[in-house]
Amino acid sequence: MHFVKRILANCNQTSNIGMETTLSVEELNKREAEFDAKIASGITIEPKDWMPERYRKQLLRMMSQHAHSEVVGMLPEGNWITRAPSLARKAVLLAKVQDEAGHGLYIYSAAETLGMDRSEMIDQLLSGKAKYSSIFNYPTLTWADIGAIGWLVDGAAIVNQTVLAKCSYGPYARAMLRICKEENFHNKQGYQIMAYLMRGTKEQREMAQDAMNRFWWPSLMMFGPSDTNSPNSGDLMKWKVKLHSNDDLRQRFIDRTVPQAEAIGLRIPDENLKFNESTRHYDFGEINWEEFKQVVSGNGPCNKLRMKQRADAHTNGAWVREAAAAYSAKKAASKN
Amino acid sequence: MSSKNALIEYCLRIADNSSILAHRLSEWSGHGPILEEDIAMSNMALDLIGQARGFYAYAATLENKGRSEDDLAFRRDAREFVNRNLVEQPDHKDFGTAIMRSFLYSCLSYLQFRTLMNSNDETVSGLSAKAIKEVIYHVRHCGDWIVRLGDGTEESHQRITDSLNDLWMYTNELFEQNEVDAILLNDGVGVDLTLLQQDWLNLVKEIFSQAQLTIPDVGGYQSSGGIKGLHTEHLGFILAEMQFLPRAYPDAIW
Numbered sequence: 001m002h003f004v005k006r007i008l009a010n011c012n013q014t015s016n017i018g019m020e021t022t023l024s025v026e027e028l029n030k031r032e033a034e035f036d037a038k039i040a041s042g043i044t045i046e047p048k049d050w051m052p053e054r055y056r057k058q059l060l061r062m063m064s065q066h067a068h069s070e071v072v073g074m075l076p077e078g079n080w081i082t083r084a085p086s087l088a089r090k091a092v093l094l095a096k097v098q099d100e101a102g103h104g105l106y107i108y109s110a111a112e113t114l115g116m117d118r119s120e121m122i123d124q125l126l127s128g129k130a131k132y133s134s135i136f137n138y139p140t141l142t143w144a145d146i147g148a149i150g151w152l153v154d155g156a157a158i159v160n161q162t163v164l165a166k167c168s169y170g171p172y173a174r175a176m177l178r179i180c181k182e183e184n185f186h187n188k189q190g191y192q193i194m195a196y197l198m199r200g201t202k203e204q205r206e207m208a209q210d211a212m213n214r215f216w217w218p219s220l221m222m223f224g225p226s227d228t229n230s231p232n233s234g235d236l237m238k239w240k241v242k243l244h245s246n247d248d249l250r251q252r253f254i255d256r257t258v259p260q261a262e263a264i265g266l267r268i269p270d271e272n273l274k275f276n277e278s279t280r281h282y283d284f285g286e287i288n289w290e291e292f293k294q295v296v297s298g299n300g301p302c303n304k305l306r307m308k309q310r311a312d313a314h315t316n317g318a319w320v321r322e323a324a325a326a327y328s329a330k331k332a333a334s335k336n
Numbered sequence: 337m338s339s340k341n342a343l344i345e346y347c348l349r350i351a352d353n354s355s356i357l358a359h360r361l362s363e364w365s366g367h368g369p370i371l372e373e374d375i376a377m378s379n380m381a382l383d384l385i386g387q388a389r390g391f392y393a394y395a396a397t398l399e400n401k402g403r404s405e406d407d408l409a410f411r412r413d414a415r416e417f418v419n420r421n422l423v424e425q426p427d428h429k430d431f432g433t434a435i436m437r438s439f440l441y442s443c444l445s446y447l448q449f450r451t452l453m454n455s456n457d458e459t460v461s462g463l464s465a466k467a468i469k470e471v472i473y474h475v476r477h478c479g480d481w482i483v484r485l486g487d488g489t490e491e492s493h494q495r496i497t498d499s500l501n502d503l504w505m506y507t508n509e510l511f512e513q514n515e516v517d518a519i520l521l522n523d524g525v526g527v528d529l530t531l532l533q534q535d536w537l538n539l540v541k542e543i544f545s546q547a548q549l550t551i552p553d554v555g556g557y558q559s560s561g562g563i564k565g566l567h568t569e570h571l572g573f574i575l576a577e578m579q580f581l582p583r584a585y586p587d588a589i590w
């Protein structure tokens with residue numbers, strides 16, 4: 001089985017886990033200084049390079065969270081594959097959701113270089129210890145939601161990931177570079193769905209606007225809490241894992257999305273949204289951070305459902321994974 | 337029946353088989369036992385949607401009634417669908433059943449396209465030449481899993497045996513033919529399925545012997561009639577789901 005092989009292969013190239021304990025204080029300080037200098041001069045960090053334990057932990061948290069988001073994100077969209085309204089749309093959506101599985105795989109593999117294997121990360125997701133993007137805790141109620149997700153959610157992901165492609169950890173940066181190309185296609189197909197709806201019947205236009213109304217604010221929340229309230233931002237910015245603040249990225253997303261909405265006649269559900277001539281950015285209304293807090297802490301409309309769907313897939317597939325492992329063990333034994 | 341009408345019917349059969357099996361496989365998106373299998377099952381579903389589109393589009397062109405590939409997929413009722421009953425069977429999220437269903441069908445599909453590649457009808461031979469590359473992968477991928485599951489753990493052996501026993505009664509029907517086949521065989525366009533039955537059995541047995549599975553005893557009910565639009569109760573639900581949007585919004589373009 002190639003997944004077993006891959007886990008074994010990764011053992012040889014994982015980072016310097018546990019090495020710090022054997023280092024003297026002077027040596028540790030020296031290495032940290034070297035590490036900081038590397039980061040400062042823009043040299044990427046690779047799995048075999050020395051790195052501070054906190055850097056490794058924060059990255060692992062962030063990357064596994066990202067991988068989980070790709071995988072959980074398959075569910076709300078997967079919900080409409082069997083109901084896609086044409087064979088062409090069905091093929092595009094199926095391919096899109098399949099890409100997300102691929103993104104999950106790349107990012108899990110990249111995260112494995114930090115010393116935790118995929119199955120352990122998945123256990124953390126299922127036990128609730130690891131988080132995933134809160135946007136996927138909203139339901140997809142109509143076909144227009146598939147358009148809204150592709151356009152807004154993947155659009156927000158592009159803004160995030162384009163920056164992450166320049167982050168200090170090599171495997172993560174390279175995974176992002178590869179993924180961004182596909183995200184652009186996801187974003188376009190979503191926008192195209194919305195554009196078709198907006199030039200369609202009255203019912204279709206209402207469907208599109210309704211999806212916009214429901215997904216706009218949760219999309220803005222995808223960038224995370226406001227800078228004044230973001231507990232992990234400081235370290236991540238210092239290490240160039242994060243290159244821009246949450247608020248900067250949110251603004252960037254709004255600035256690029258509002259004209260797209262206007263071009264097809266969709267209203268932004270925000271009375272305070274207005275282009276500010278002096279800042280050259282859109283001003284916007286207050287985000288409902290209480291809702292964000294609730295959804296992140298497990299009380300969104302679909303948190304329970306998403307976790308149940310992932311847990312069921314995992315449990316229902318256990319016998320398959322066991323069989324594959326048993327079979328490859330038999331084959332390996334018979335070769336010796 | 338004219339040669340043209342026979343060919344339309346024949347294309348619909350291939351397309352219906354592909355689109356219904358694609359539907360079943362796409363139900364797995366996001367629910368596979370490992371991410372790699374999510375990707376593989378989506379791949380197979382995508383290939384099948386591609387095949388369905390090709391053959392629906394050709395049927396639509398031949399009939400020349402202003403219907404599109406989507407009209408054929410989304411605006412015909414269950415009694416008009418002419419897929420084999422095997423492909424519409426549910427798997428209840430049992431991976432082995434899903435794999436067994438695809439394996440049994442893909443083996444036939446492979447043999448059929450291999451012959452159709454030499455069809456006198458250029459469109460049919462062209463579509464078949466493209467499809468066969470995809471179907472070879474399906475046979476191989478599903479065959480590999482059947483061997484792993486059959487020769488994996490005691491539990492997996494039992495489960496895949498159960499799946500085989502449940503699905504076997506739909507396999508005889510894969511070789512049913514009618515007037516349509518006779519006309520197309522005469523035109524050098526179609527295949528004689530009775531000639532493929534032994535090859536199919538050999539192919540299936542080869543994998544089963546590696547998987548330590550045995551062909552179930554034939555006995556009891558054998559399904560029949562898919563090509564006449566006689567289906568199991570499952571198809572109606574598939575279509576209710578699949579056709580919902582075009583039916584609910586008949587004037588909409590998506």
Ligand SMILES: [Fe+2]
Nearest residue numbers: 070099100103
């Ligand atoms: Fe993605």
Ligand SMILES: [Fe+2]
Nearest residue numbers: 070103157161
């Ligand atoms: Fe992403």
Ligand SMILES: [Fe+2]
Nearest residue numbers: 100154183186
């Ligand atoms: Fe995406």
